[in-house]
Amino acid sequence: MSELVARTGRHQQRYDAGCRLIAGCIPFRFRCSDGNNCDNSKKIVEVLMINSTSGPGLLFPKGGWENDETVEEAAAREALEEAGVRGELMHFLGHYHFKSKTLQDDFSPEGRCRAAMFALLVKEELASWPEQSRRVRTWVTIPEAALCCRHSWLLEALENGFNKWCDAGMVPTMGYTK
Template identity: 75%
Template sequence: MSGLVARTGRHQQRYEAGCRLIAGCIPFKHRNPDEGSNENSEKVVEVLMINSPSGPGLLFPKGGWENDETVEEAAIREAIEEAGVRGVLMEFLGHYHFKSKTLQDEFSPEGSCKATMFALFVEEELESWPEQSTRIRSWLTIPEAYENCRHPWMREALKDGFSKWHENKISTGEAFPDQD
């Protein structure tokens, strides 16, 4: 597994109308209710966030969508590279526009970015992953994640994309993959 290496450089980056295209995901799992609670209690949803080497607050894994991959493949790759998790993309959550001070370049001088975000059901947490030396993983409840989220657009993806989709799945009784 140690053969995994994070991609670097921007020569493969995709752009659209002056926006750098970003792919990302909100990794999640279900935690069984705490001991002593009613056995009919709903499982608690936890989302995985990572620290940012460039400042305070937590982030969801995301990065540039490259020319040789689909947006889904890019989202899965970023989850492995940045957060060290593998899983199944369950749902497209939406497109989110933001400006990045660190991603300004000749193709996007304003730093405009358009992120395509997905819900990723985590099936495996890797013991080693490409960015483990600079990233710390944190499993948080949705309210905790919302509070600790560094970027407003990620908060929006969590609240308006992920939370609404997840509540709808539960209320309609649709099954999630089994977790061991």
């Protein structure tokens, strides 16, 4: 198997109406509340967050959507590159708008971004991944994620996208393997 490498640069970056298009996901899994047999206990949803490379707080994997991929492929790629996980995109959580000081360029001088976010059921955690030297991944409960989320738009995706989807009973109860 060849070594996984993160994409770099913005030469294939997508834009729309002055917004840089971003794709990302909220990776999740289930943990048994008693730590043993999930058949006899309540399953707890945990989400995977990664450290920010530009300051305190945690993030969900996300990054530029490029011309040679679908938005779903971009979200899955970002989860693999930044968090070292693979899984199944289960639900589109919505579009979220934000401004980025670090993502300003000729096509979006104000740093405007529009992120398409998805729920990703994690099926595999890789031992090594492209950004492992820069990223630490952390599994947390949804309330913990809300407390340590670095950006308000990611918190909105968690609360108004992911939580609403969970509360609607749409979250699958499939297993998780490591």
